[in-house]
Amino acid sequence: MSNEWLETIVVTRRDATARIVVLELVSPDDVELPEFAAGAHVDVLVDGAAGLVRQYSLCGPPHDRARYRLAVLAETASRGGSLGMHRLREGDRLRISLPRNRFSVSDEARRHLLVAGGIGVTPLLAMAHALEARGAEYELHYCARSRTDSAFIDELEHNPHVRLHFDDGPDDQRFSVATDIGRPDPETAIYVCGPGGFMDFVISCARQAGWTAETIHMERFAPVEDAAAHTAGGAFTVRLAKSGGEYEIKEGENVLDVLLAGGVDAPYSCQQGICGECTVRVLAGEPDHRDDVLTDHERADGMFTTCSSRAHSPILELDL
Numbered sequence: 335m336s337n338e339w340l341e342t343i344v345v346t347r348r349d350a351t352a353r354i355v356v357l358e359l360v361s362p363d364d365v366e367l368p369e370f371a372a373g374a375h376v377d378v379l380v381d382g383a384a385g386l387v388r389q390y391s392l393c394g395p396p397h398d399r400a401r402y403r404l405a406v407l408a409e410t411a412s413r414g415g416s417l418g419m420h421r422l423r424e425g426d427r428l429r430i431s432l433p434r435n436r437f438s439v440s441d442e443a444r445r446h447l448l449v450a451g452g453i454g455v456t457p458l459l460a461m462a463h464a465l466e467a468r469g470a471e472y473e474l475h476y477c478a479r480s481r482t483d484s485a486f487i488d489e490l491e492h493n494p495h496v497r498l499h500f501d502d503g504p505d506d507q508r509f510s511v512a513t514d515i516g517r518p519d520p521e522t523a524i525y526v527c528g529p530g531g532f533m534d535f536v537i538s539c540a541r542q543a544g545w546t547a548e549t550i551h552m553e554r555f556a557p558v559e560d561a562a563a564h565t566a567g568g569a570f571t572v573r574l575a576k577s578g579g580e581y582e583i584k585e586g587e588n589v590l591d592v593l594l595a596g597g598v599d600a601p602y603s604c605q606q607g608i609c610g611e612c613t614v615r616v617l618a619g620e621p622d623h624r625d626d627v628l629t630d631h632e633r634a635d636g637m638f639t640t641c642s643s644r645a646h647s648p649i650l651e652l653d654l
């Protein structure tokens with residue numbers, strides 16, 4: 335992993351709901367933290383000794399370089415990441431990566447529709463702050479089970495650009511793709527973040543309504559549930575163009591693990607097909623894309639994620 339770790343201190347810790355903790359991090363040297371753009375996330379070394387790395391969006395205003403804000407949902411099926419974050423206390427040290435961004439605000443769009451499901455509000459909250467600061471036209475739709483399950487309500491409910499949609503609320507406040515997203519508009523960008531089922535629903539409804547893939551921006555933070563989805567399939571060979579090395583990827587293995595085991599200095603971060611850090615260019619062969627991060631355009635442009643994708647062809651040549 336090509337990470338430069340940044341030491342931070344948890345300066346505030348607040349239970350925003352029974353399952354969401356909000357943490358604010360500052361530099362131990364009392365200096366500004368590195369710049370970030372709305373939609374960025376950081377890798378967090380949750381448990382230094384165990385080397386558990388998780389990605390969390392920066393959800394504070396991007397212009398506030400004094401502190402980073404994260405919000406973490408305690409996952410019921412946590413393998414230690416979110417629960418480790420919930421155990422943090424004020425004064426604890428936490429190592430994080432420099433901010434990375436694969437979910438930025440479009441420079442071309444005139445209007446911005448932000449659609450959040452649950453904890454997926456985090457990157458969209460930073461976007462709302464950035465759009466507010468630049469006086470842009472935007473709406474943030476925040477969908478959640480109930481008011482008590484929602485973080486940041488006090489920060490959002492008086493903002494005229496924000497619509498709250500609770501599953502247990504009256505029918506007239508429920509989120510509706512037909513009325514809240516409406517007809518396709520090439521000058522509007524849609525941004526979606528939330529649980530997989532929520533995102534699939536919003537995106538498929540928007541596509542059916544005629545919105546193009548280019549106008550829909552998304553970030554997934556939960557990998558596919560079935561780990562075998564990244565490793566099932568026949569064997570193939572990966573050829574590295576720069577070093578000339580060849581590696582056989584058997585059924586049950588993934589390209590990244592085999593390359594790392596072979597001593598190749600390949601980039602990576604999440605190892606779950608959701609961050610895009612392991613992306614390399616395919617020079618020959620037919621990729622079998624299984625990630626949740628690359629856009630159709632990036633795939634057509636030859637991009638390939640080594641942690642989660644495979645090959646339809648017997649040989650795949652990579653620009654590594």
Ligand code: FES
Nearest residue numbers: 603605610612641
């Ligand atoms: S390492 Fe994150 S998508 Fe591959």
